[in-house]
Amino acid sequence: MLYGRQNELPLKKWKRAVVAGVGGVGYYVAEQLALVGIEELYLYDGDTLAEHNLNRLPISKDLVGKPKAEITRDHI
Numbered sequence: 551m552l553y554g555r556q557n558e559l560p561l562k563k564w565k566r567a568v569v570a571g572v573g574g575v576g577y578y579v580a581e582q583l584a585l586v587g588i589e590e591l592y593l594y595d596g597d598t599l600a601e602h603n604l605n606r607l608p609i610s611k612d613l614v615g616k617p618k619a620e621i622t623r624d625h626i
Contacts, residue, residue: 566590572622573597574606584626591626593619 567588569580572595580593595618603618604611613621 564588566592568592568594569622570594572618573603577607577618577622577625580622581626591623593622595619595622 565588567583567590569576569583569591572580572593576593576595580591583591597618599607599609599614599616599618599621601611601614603609604614609621609625
């Protein structure tokens with residue numbers, strides 16, 4: 551979705567994006583893509599959240615052991 555002030559700009563808005571790896575950087579990339587209005591986000595990460603990941607992500611310790619892609623999807 552574009553806001554009125556953005557309609558005047560020659561912006562090309564992508565409809566979908568892929569984020570491979572939603573750890574320390576990918577998590578924030580996915581969040582920002584959602585905030586700019588990307589309609590379809592495909593999140594791929596075969597890893598689960600470990601306690602040592604918590605220093606980089608604003609995620610509750612209660613989610614340790616859950617798939618990172620699912621955590622990111624639920625946050626977005």
